[in-house]
Amino acid sequence: MCGIVGYIGKEEALPILMGGLKALEYRGYDSAGVAVFSKNEINEKKTVGQVEVLEKAVGDGADFKGNLGIAHTRWATHGAPSEANAHPHSDCPRRVFLVHNGIIENYKELKSYLSDRGHIFKSATDTESVAHLIESFLKEGKDFKMALFDTLKMIKGAYALAIIDANNPEILYAAKLSSPLVVGVGNGENFLASDPSAIIGKTRDFIYLKDGELAEITGDKINITNLEKQPTPIEIVRLEWNLEQAQKGDFPHFMLKEIFEGPEVVRSPLCEEELSLKKIM
Ligand code: GLU
Numbered sequence: 001m002c003g004i005v006g007y008i009g010k011e012e013a014l015p016i017l018m019g020g021l022k023a024l025e026y027r028g029y030d031s032a033g034v035a036v037f038s039k040n041e042i043n044e045k046k047t048v049g050q051v052e053v054l055e056k057a058v059g060d061g062a063d064f065k066g067n068l069g070i071a072h073t074r075w076a077t078h079g080a081p082s083e084a085n086a087h088p089h090s091d092c093p094r095r096v097f098l099v100h101n102g103i104i105e106n107y108k109e110l111k112s113y114l115s116d117r118g119h120i121f122k123s124a125t126d127t128e129s130v131a132h133l134i135e136s137f138l139k140e141g142k143d144f145k146m147a148l149f150d151t152l153k154m155i156k157g158a159y160a161l162a163i164i165d166a167n168n169p170e171i172l173y174a175a176k177l178s179s180p181l182v183v184g185v186g187n188g189e190n191f192l193a194s195d196p197s198a199i200i201g202k203t204r205d206f207i208y209l210k211d212g213e214l215a216e217i218t219g220d221k222i223n224i225t226n227l228e229k230q231p232t233p234i235e236i237v238r239l240e241w242n243l244e245q246a247q248k249g250d251f252p253h254f255m256l257k258e259i260f261e262g263p264e265v266v267r268s269p270l271c272e273e274e275l276s277l278k279k280i281m
Contacts, residue, residue: 002029003073004099004181005198006162008172009189009219013037013069014061016191020198021051021071027195029073030081034058035088035097036069037169042097046086067219068169070162070192072099078107079124089128091135092120095166098134100127101194102158102179110154130155134163148173148214152227162192174215183207183215183222185236190217196239197246205236 005020007013013036021032032054033046043063047053051073058064072087079085087099104110107126110133115121119132133154137147144165152175160179164172174181174192184191185205192215193199196206207222209215213232216223224232239246 002027002075002101002194003198004101004160004162004192004194005071006069006172006174006192006217007189008068008170008217009186010067011189012061012065013067014058014064016199016202017069017071018051018055018058019201020191020193021054021073023198023200024073024193024195025051026197027073027075029075031074031076031083031086032072033074033086033088033099034064034069034071035099035164036064036066037164037166038064038066042090042094042164042166044088044090044097046083046088048081048083048086066169068164068172070097070099070164070172072101072162077103078126085123085125087125087127089123089125089131091131093135095138096131096134096163097166098127098131098161098163100130101160101181102177104129104155104159105157106155107157126157130159130161144168144171144173145214145216148175149227149229152177152212152214160194170218172217174209174217176209176213177211181209183209183217185222188219190219190222192217195246196241200239200241200246204239206239207234207236 003024005017007016031048032051035042035044045057047057088097090097104126107129110129114132133151134147137150158178160176160181184199184203186203191199212227
């Protein structure tokens with residue numbers, strides 16, 4: 001389980017996303033990626049290794065000028081560390097882009113169901129099945145939000161997801177189950193992160209998303225519903241922590257934090273089957 005950062009607002013998204021990834025570097029990861037809605041499409045870049053490598057690859061950021069984006073540091077559970085397996089992942093027409101922390105336990109069934117229906121997979125990850133599943137509901141004529149509800153009801157396992165729609169740069173979507181995800185509340189801008197430390201320099205007001213919630217985030221509004229499509233109460237928590245406190249939370253050190261944040265990773269049978277030795281040690 002590694003790092004997620006998202007941004008929507010008035011500022012350039014890229015520096016905020018890259019800054020967030022850097023703040024999350026204290027967690028182990030093997031690759032990184034970023035996607036920004038820029039010049040009417042979503043542009044992405046993915047690299048293996050440090051966030052610094054990704055930074056160099058985006059260069060002066062000319063292809064990443066825009067106010068909506070998502071970024072990720074990956075700790076591979078399904079599929080080797082590689083550019084193709086790094087997040088974000090997308091659907092066939094490159095409309096849906098998403099980053100994911102956790103494990104989609106029923107990805108094999110989903111992948112074979114979707115492959116039989118003509119979806120072309122570009123990675124060996126569990127995550128990519130989610131993007132194609134959303135696409136399949138969009139193809140049935142559902143709107144984006146309904147496609148997300150239907151998708152979330154079908155996926156099993158653990159997830160924190162940040163999702164963007166190339167057809168609508170006004171909304172950043174987020175959903176979670178058994179993996180942490182917070183919305184950072186700003187002024188005319190909002191943030192998303194797997195850990196408040198990614199954005200503690202940008203805001204001190206956070207909404208801790210709960211399991212089974214789907215958030216629709218715009219620059220000045222946050223709507224949260226449960227999977228029964230009912231609005232859920234929004235509680236904003238003010239964190240007066242400095243960066244180190246934000247990184248460690250209530251845990252005395254980082255190792256304990258990672259252990260307690262990821263029990264689903266340790267429990268998962270798929271994980272036992274495919275998890276790299278590095279991650280278990
Ligand atoms: N299971 C996903 C993958 O292997 C996400 C890993 C993570 O949480 O970083 O790509």
